Amino acid sequence: MSKIVVMGAGSWGTALALLLAENGNEVVLWEFFEERAKEMQKTRRNNYYLGGIDLPDNITITNKIENILDGAEYLLFSIPSQNLRNAIQLVSSQLTEDIIIINTGKGIEVSTKLRLSEVIKEEILGKYHKNIVALSGPTHAEEVVKKLPTTIVAAGEEEKAQKVQELFSNNYFRVYYSTDITGVELGGALKNCIAIAAGIVDGLGYGDNTKAAVITRGLAEISRFSKNFNAFEKTFSGLAGMGDLIVTCTSQHSRNRYVGEELGKGKKIDDILNGMNMVAEGVPTIKAVHEISKDKNIDMPIIESLYRIIYENENILKIAKVLMERDLKEEFY
């Protein structure tokens, strides 16, 4: 039995806390918003995100940070990418070299263009950075809490990634490990952007051919982008690449696909985001990836199109036409 501190009691943090508690661990679930933490303490449920599920006794809910890491073996972050730095700053002074840091968020920090393990590394001043493991794959919280068979990949230094693999695995949650933290993080971050494009296809009422085109050419863009950062090519045919891309582009649960669908139906981005109580990571990540691809001269036509729709308010049908009428080229280049 290990003590695990989970920071972020959104849908994903809560689902993972439930899973870790079921695996026999002592879990401390930290919520940023005091009122929500109080509500969860009172009802022993997370009615804000995952109503109807009782939190077992081996999950302690808190909003307090003092001494939170005392006796902890693992510190897990499940925080929206643009807020992650803030969360790390709250606990970084309590970290010790024997605590494994697990990040489950998916995105790129816009202000620095850093991957999330790089944000963590920066905040802990490079100390213990070998302890950082990224946990990513096709895993909607809504299905994990129903214990539907799910797979995921833990990526980091081999020994640490294997410890995380052991910690989470059970008969409905199967964890693979990888040493390609860069590829796993980029796969998780970029698939959210492509899922917005897939949602636009749904919102416009286009067909299955179009959806398959977006997924496949989206994967080509993700691989092309990631090659510039020395990610392993094979990672993108795996769970954190193709696996997560498929689930996010097709799932009724996906927040990113939903944003795209509403855009395709003609809604304005600000109205869509204001009407949601959950984070759509693809929106800020499109900005970061667009800027990086311009800097590094990487051809990213889908990302470019999304950027123009979301950040420059360009007409979707006009952009779709431009995408289809580009110069013809070889499939793999």
Ligand SMILES: NC(=O)C1=CN([C@@H]2O[C@H](COP(=O)(O)OP(=O)(O)OC[C@H]3O[C@@H](n4cnc5c(N)ncnc54)[C@H](O)[C@@H]3O)[C@@H](O)[C@H]2O)C=CC1
């Ligand atoms: N929801 C899901 O099914 C999955 C989500 N993810 C990823 O996990 C991350 C979290 O996702 P959700 O749980 O859906 O997010 P969420 O929008 O529900 O927020 C999670 C938590 O972040 C914390 N938070 C919010 N603002 C903060 C701030 N300014 N400073 C510190 N903490 C703050 C709060 O505790 C909040 O409950 C995202 O990066 C998402 O892409 C990954 C896999 C599945």
Ligand SMILES: O=C(CO)COP(=O)(O)O
């Ligand atoms: O990362 C996820 C599933 O693996 C969640 O995707 P959404 O944020 O689009 O719901």
